[in-house]
Amino acid sequence: MSEYQHFEFQVLERPLSREEQEQLRGRLSTRARITATSFTNTYQWGNFRGEPRRMIERYLDAHPYVTNWGTHRLMLRLPMQRLPLRTVQPHCLDDHVDAWNTRTPSVLDLTSEDEGGDWAEGADDSLTALIDVRDRTRRG
Template sequence: MSEYQYYEFLAIDRPLDDDEQAEVRSLSTRARISATSFVNEYHWGDFKGDPNRLMERYYDAHLYVANWGTHRVMFRLPCDLLDPEVVEDYCVDDQLSTWVTDEFIVLDFTSEDDAGEFDFDYDAEALLSAIVGVRAELAAGDLRPLYLAWLAAYGAWERDEDAFERDADDDLEPPVPPGLGTLTAAQRALADFLRLDDDLLAIAAQTSPPLEAIADDPGELAAWVTRLPIAEKDRLLASVIQGETARVRMELLRSFRGDTATVTPVPTRRTVAGLLDAAAQQRVRP
């Protein structure tokens, strides 16, 4: 097989109506399209649409793989659930980029490996379903997916010595979130998709404090809800009626966990060179 490209899009917060599906259908006559998904494979030719544009207008998640080594996954979230200024700390050139469109922030995670080819031993159609859970985790305030993407971007330097300029050695890591030593299944899938080296992850996790078990006690949650302003409750209820149940749940959990979270010490930030050197040393230890 000389060429293989796989495209998948998911609409999570709001399904596409008939007119929107027709607009997407005009971009591909062979794709499998529903109110919540778009899937197509290309063995020749190319997709006529612009994934960035589709994410801005219709979809909340996108995955792309090609047999020349490109791995790409994108997520769209409301800016009130993920602060663009927070995300900016984790951006790395084209490997993790972001932009704001209307009330949304779009995250673009990319991994390139020109020396390798797509592994046909796994099912491309299973990839996004394994990874997409990180979107809800980000919306709930879990920043581990952003750190994993940042780390994977600089980890590519070990495979490609021209990936960064030498002065990037002194770049400092972004804030280290808790729980890097105990990733969720979706975060583990994201790390694998972005080709994050296990030794590098283990080194990075050394300064990551343990993640406290999140136990949303129903009684505590109910008491917290009673303290919300009436106008806020009305706004949230109206959003549920308009079909934004998933978004409302993420917003409430994010606010609740933010109000009840335990403050943890901020780890000392390390340099890129320090992380890469420590990972290299760990690999050669007997």
């Protein structure tokens, strides 16, 4: 079986400017589908040049990452007042749950590793279902 990695990012608070879209394209990927509200790329060879943590901190609001070897990652950017770091830190577990503050938002990073789990090709459309989690947390 070949390698499969799916990177997706969504912008929910405000659209990316044309300049921001060009920055993402120039710095990260010539093959990605980049719009004012999303950045999506799938790899079956090679690897993504970007750093998802920095992309969430600077440009984007939600990021799921899915691989065929069992890694699932979800990063969400939320207003600090809705996700105080002191509330999340007691629940941080090694490489599975992390949270940090940036200048204005907080970021929640959830990772699951399930090497023995089943993986269904086409399961890369999961972000739409996860946006509701972010919206509910954002609303309190």
